[in-house]
Amino acid sequence: xxxxxxxxxxxxxxxxxxxxxxxxxxxEAADSNYEHGVRFFLDQLIETLEVEQTAVPLESRRVSGPxxxxxx
Numbered sequence: 001x002x003x004x005x006x007x008x009x010x011x012x013x014x015x016x017x018x019x020x021x022x023x024x025x026x027x028e029a030a031d032s033n034y035e036h037g038v039r040f041f042l043d044q045l046i047e048t049l050e051v052e053q054t055a056v057p058l059e060s061r062r063v064s065g066p067x068x069x070x071x072x
Contacts, residue, residue, distance in 0.1 A: 003049035
């Protein structure tokens with residue numbers, strides 16, 4: 001399952017994202033904000049994917065909202 005892969009490799013994914021941001025941004029940016037955003041995104045994605053594997057997959061909307069970001 002994708003959520004298991006993401007959970008198992010979460011720290012490595014965050015590290016890789018951080019290194020990409022550093023290469024891309026020559027100015028002093030708030031690195032902790034980027035790192036927090038990546039961590040938050042991964043946690044939300046993992047939880048959404050886990051819920052989608054349950055008997056009530058539409059409950060994933062409580063985690064990440066409806067597809068497309070609308071109010072549906």
